[in-house]
Amino acid sequence: MDNSTQESHPRPENVVSFDSPYQIYAMAISAANRRRIAVGSFIEELNNRVDILSFSEDSSYLKPIPALSFDHPYPPTKLLFNPSPSAPRNLLASSGDFLRLWEIKDASIDNVSTLNNSKTSEYSAPLTSFDWNEAEPRRIGTSSIDTTCTIWDIEKGVVETQLIAHDKEVYDIAWGEAGVFASVSADGSVRIFDLRDKEHSTIIYESPTPDTPLLRLAWNKQDLRYMATTLMDSNKIVILDIRSPTMPVAELERHNASVNAIAWAPQSCRHICSAGDDGQALLWELPTVAGPNGIDPMSMYSAGAEINQLQWSAAQPDWIAIAFGNKMQMLKV
Amino acid sequence: MDTGNQSQKGVPDNLRKQLALAVRSIQWSYAIFWSISDTQSGALEWGCGYYNGDIKTRKTVQAVDVHADELGLQRGDQLRELYESLSLGETSPQPKRPTAALSPEDLTDAEWYFLVCMSFVFNIGQGLPGRTLARNETVWLRNAHRADTKVFSRSLLAKAKNFLTFLLLLNYRSNCGLDLRCFLQSASIQTVACFPHLGGVIELGTTELVSEDLNLIQHIKTSFLESPSAVVFKSPDDGSNGAADNNDIICEVLDDTNMPENNLDQLLDCGEMDVCSPDNSSDDFPDNLLREESHLEDGVDGEAPPMQNGQFKNDSISNNSMNSSDCVSQTYGNPETSTRHSDGKKAADSYRHGSQKCNQQKNNSSGFQGDDIHYQVVLSSLLKSSHQLVLGSYCRNRNRESSFVNWKDRPVSSRVPQTATPQRLLKKTDVDEIDRTHVLSERKRREKLNERFTTLGSLVPSGGKVDKVSILDHTIEYLRELERKVEELESTRQSKPHDAVERTSDNYGPNKNKRKACETDKTAVDSKRARLRDSSADSITVSIADKDVLIEIRCSWRECVLVQVMEAVSKLHLDSQTVQSSNVDGILSVSIKAKCKGLKGASAGVIRQALQKVIRK
Numbered sequence: 031m032d033n034s035t036q037e038s039h040p041r042p043e044n045v046v047s048f049d050s051p052y053q054i055y056a057m058a059i060s061a062a063n064r065r066r067i068a069v070g071s072f073i074e075e076l077n078n079r080v081d082i083l084s085f086s087e088d089s090s091y092l093k094p095i096p097a098l099s100f101d102h103p104y105p106p107t108k109l110l111f112n113p114s115p116s117a118p119r120n121l122l123a124s125s126g127d128f129l130r131l132w133e134i135k136d137a138s139i140d141n142v143s144t145l146n147n148s149k150t151s152e153y154s155a156p157l158t159s160f161d162w163n164e165a166e167p168r169r170i171g172t173s174s175i176d177t178t179c180t181i182w183d184i185e186k187g188v189v190e191t192q193l194i195a196h197d198k199e200v201y202d203i204a205w206g207e208a209g210v211f212a213s214v215s216a217d218g219s220v221r222i223f224d225l226r227d228k229e230h231s232t233i234i235y236e237s238p239t240p241d242t243p244l245l246r247l248a249w250n251k252q253d254l255r256y257m258a259t260t261l262m263d264s265n266k267i268v269i270l271d272i273r274s275p276t277m278p279v280a281e282l283e284r285h286n287a288s289v290n291a292i293a294w295a296p297q298s299c300r301h302i303c304s305a306g307d308d309g310q311a312l313l314w315e316l317p318t319v320a321g322p323n324g325i326d327p328m329s330m331y332s333a334g335a336e337i338n339q340l341q342w343s344a345a346q347p348d349w350i351a352i353a354f355g356n357k358m359q360m361l362k363v
Numbered sequence: 364m365d366t367g368n369q370s371q372k373g374v375p376d377n378l379r380k381q382l383a384l385a386v387r388s389i390q391w392s393y394a395i396f397w398s399i400s401d402t403q404s405g406a407l408e409w410g411c412g413y414y415n416g417d418i419k420t421r422k423t424v425q426a427v428d429v430h431a432d433e434l435g436l437q438r439g440d441q442l443r444e445l446y447e448s449l450s451l452g453e454t455s456p457q458p459k460r461p462t463a464a465l466s467p468e469d470l471t472d473a474e475w476y477f478l479v480c481m482s483f484v485f486n487i488g489q490g491l492p493g494r495t496l497a498r499n500e501t502v503w504l505r506n507a508h509r510a511d512t513k514v515f516s517r518s519l520l521a522k523a524k525n526f527l528t529f530l531l532l533l534n535y536r537s538n539c540g541l542d543l544r545c546f547l548q549s550a551s552i553q554t555v556a557c558f559p560h561l562g563g564v565i566e567l568g569t570t571e572l573v574s575e576d577l578n579l580i581q582h583i584k585t586s587f588l589e590s591p592s593a594v595v596f597k598s599p600d601d602g603s604n605g606a607a608d609n610n611d612i613i614c615e616v617l618d619d620t621n622m623p624e625n626n627l628d629q630l631l632d633c634g635e636m637d638v639c640s641p642d643n644s645s646d647d648f649p650d651n652l653l654r655e656e657s658h659l660e661d662g663v664d665g666e667a668p669p670m671q672n673g674q675f676k677n678d679s680i681s682n683n684s685m686n687s688s689d690c691v692s693q694t695y696g697n698p699e700t701s702t703r704h705s706d707g708k709k710a711a712d713s714y715r716h717g718s719q720k721c722n723q724q725k726n727n728s729s730g731f732q733g734d735d736i737h738y739q740v741v742l743s744s745l746l747k748s749s750h751q752l753v754l755g756s757y758c759r760n761r762n763r764e765s766s767f768v769n770w771k772d773r774p775v776s777s778r779v780p781q782t783a784t785p786q787r788l789l790k791k792t793d794v795d796e797i798d799r800t801h802v803l804s805e806r807k808r809r810e811k812l813n814e815r816f817t818t819l820g821s822l823v824p825s826g827g828k829v830d831k832v833s834i835l836d837h838t839i840e841y842l843r844e845l846e847r848k849v850e851e852l853e854s855t856r857q858s859k860p861h862d863a864v865e866r867t868s869d870n871y872g873p874n875k876n877k878r879k880a881c882e883t884d885k886t887a888v889d890s891k892r893a894r895l896r897d898s899s900a901d902s903i904t905v906s907i908a909d910k911d912v913l914i915e916i917r918c919s920w921r922e923c924v925l926v927q928v929m930e931a932v933s934k935l936h937l938d939s940q941t942v943q944s945s946n947v948d949g950i951l952s953v954s955i956k957a958k959c960k961g962l963k964g965a966s967a968g969v970i971r972q973a974l975q976k977v978i979r980k
Binding site for chain 2: 053055105107287328331338
């Protein structure tokens with residue numbers, strides 16, 4: 031990197047872009063091959079597409095791999111690669127109307143399985159999100175608008191358990207440990223579930239104004255005490271300590287518009303990144319004591335359009351992936 | 364009970380209690396005993412300590428209860444335990460929460476400082492305790508929080524508010540935020556005093572700014588520690604109170620391992636730092652140095668000249684005692700400080716010119732940077748962690764590599780795109796999920812419907828209107844119309860079903876005559892048609908020849924007349940063999956040839972009568 035000139039805007043090498051023919055929503059960075067990024071389209075029709083991009087930070091390019099591109103029915107609401115880098119099969123999971131697993135081979139991608147737990151063949155509640163358990167990679171938990179969370183054993187292709195998690199639609203789910211997950215819902219609560227005790231769940235936060243849906247949840251994998259969540263139509267990111275329920279540890283309120291996505295840093299337990307409708311991606315560092323005026327972010331990036339998606343993967347800890355409009359960018363941290 | 368504190372290095376067991384009593388009596392914040400390390404030769408490390416400062420209980424910060432000395436000792440134990448769990452945690456593969464009774468958030472800043480002190484190791488002559496030991500003298504440092512790190516390597520610690528970062532750096536393999544900016548906040552530990560004791564060094568610190576009082580030290584020693592030591596008593600230097608804070612700073616010159624060029628920096632940064640020389644000669648500073656050297660070589664004794672000059676590190680000076688860092692200390696000044704101030708200034712000036720290693724005095728930033736880098740190096744080696752995200756947040760030049768702009772440098776007026784629907788995509792994936800698949804299939808259905816409507820519209824004469832209601836209306840209308848027409852057409856077709864003449868072909872011989880007769884009759888009929896029509900007279904001719912009966916009827920046509928005639932004929936026991944009928948202009952001419960059934964045939968008159976009845980019905 032050439033540091034001889036100081037510029038106020040980021041140097042080209044720090045931002046690598048990809049222009050897609052369609053709007054992008056879901057994104058995932060591969061753990062097995064950190065240069066591979068999957069992007070899913072968001073077209074409100076049956077025919078959608080998932081592309082695999084190849085990312086090179088040295089040459090600063092983001093290009094699709096034509097052979098590794100496949101059709102997806104309905105827009106994928108989330109994409110995730112298998113979190114264990116040494117898994118025998120390079121799998122990509124997508125959620126939409128069902129949970130689907132795709133195997134990425136050298137020159138093609140095949141649909142390995144479509145996991146459907148619906149008893150009736152007519153209608154199955156669409157999935158809002160899912161999370162792949164890093165400690166137990168055969169486990170995937172999905173969240174659905176039918177208020178349930180379903181835990182799948184993807185190796186056997188069967189349901190481990192299905193819990194009625196909330197009173198209303200469940201919008202996001204995140205694993206903490208091998209048998210513990212948390213979910214957020216339109217009923218405005220964050221609940222933690224332990225698979226060893228499926229009868230009970232712990233509410234660790236409820237949105238202050240009743241029935242304000244909580245849209246996204248991120249569990250800090252470096253420090254399992256902390257979680258972050260966002261509310262509907264709100265510019266706040268609420269940081270929670272699971273040991274102190276109901277009282278948030280911090281509320282990060284510096285976005286000028288609603289927050290769309292959050293991601294904890296994979297290499298640090300104190301840092302979190304957020305992106306919103308104001309076109310900004312903010313990097314925050316959480317102090318032990320907050321000043322009277324609240325917490326300011328450490329740094330920011332301005333994208334120029336509403337940022338809909340943010341991914342910060344342990345495979346690429348120096349880069350943050352954002353998606354806005356038809357563009358996808360990798361930002362150097 | 365934690366015995367870790369006292370299990371090492373032959374620290375007297377009761378020393379801790381002594382420290383506790385001592386520090387509480389003078390109401391300082393902490394006392395630490397640095398002892399000679401077993402593991403590292405010539406190094407001082409943590410022996411034991413007692414913390415007497417503010418503690419946090421839950422969310423409030425309370426001053427320690429004076430009565431609870433047990434509490435204080437226990438607190439100290441807990442702190443030690445926490446430190447050890449954190450140190451161990453550094454080597455453990457997974458980041459785990461320390462199982463100590465205390466958790467990081469429960470500590471005040473001063474406790475943090477105390478805790479992190481446990482990790483420090485000082486070489487002899489290095490750092491405040493090191494120097495104390497080297498010189499075997501009491502060292503008093505005021506404004507420790509503002510002291511240069513060369514002087515007081517923990518000065519930044521003393522300042523720091525965010526000790527959690529240290530904790531996490533100690534504990535977790537992963538790297539956490541280390542925001543050195545927060546070090547520039549209000550102070551914690553402001554005064555530190557060290558004196559040699561029992562082969563080690565006792566350090567006392569407090570969060571208050573206390574001017575030097577060596578009598579205090581002496582008092583402590585005699586009262587609590589019960590051990591005489593050779594302490595150099597220096598009278599307090601009150602004259603320097605009015606000077607800038609830098610006057611109070613002990614500037615030290617580091618050995619070669621540290622940044623030599625910064626020695627001058629920080630010395631010169633001291634601005635009005637006063638370099639005191641035992642002699643008042645200022646012209647020949649190097650002489651002073653040499654003199655100092657000699658002084659030091661003589662060893663420090665209790666009556667050593669009160670001034671210690673700054674030993675500026677030149678390559679030429681390489682005395683083993685010079686390897687230790689020597690200080691310039693104003694506080695050791697004589698009452699003749701004032702003159703020495705000026706001497707010092709001149710000395711500083713001359714030195715400034717003299718040394719190649721002299722940097723610009725104004726180069727505070729570089730000194731600062733050097734400071735910072737040095738600090739990072741120290742921290743890195745100490746804490747074995749460095750990540751750009753973590754440490755780099757402090758360096759502004761980091762932003763050249765990052766795409767993120769420092770928050771403070773952000774453009775003020777950034778355009779905020781106004782979105783009609785906030786979180787539009789998010790809501791589509793989540794909130795509208797319930798309709799999404801339905802919407803799409805619903806849309807298909809609607810499209811099909813529209814298509815069919817269009818087709819219908821094209822089939823039906825709708826007069827240009829294309830809305831669905833009109834199309835349907837027109838269709839209904841059209842359908843009814845069509846039905847009516849069909850009905851009409853069907854009925855008209857039935858009303859003229861006999862337009863076509865039905866002639867049965869008969870090849871019977873006698874029929875030939877009949878045919879002729881018919882023909883003639885026909886012609887006769889034709890000629891008489893008008894007459895018949897006018898007269899509308901029916902005629903029946905019956906001729907019987909043996910059993911053959913010939914019936915000829917002429918009448919006006921009406922429905923079913925022929926059928927009725929045939930019925931009548933069969934009722935008359937006549938077996939019809941041939942029937943010829945024609946309907947011309949509404950006149951029916953029927954010619955029937957029949958045979959009598961039975962023995963007795965009906966007479967002609969009877970036949971005629973019957974037929975007439977039929978005809979005239």
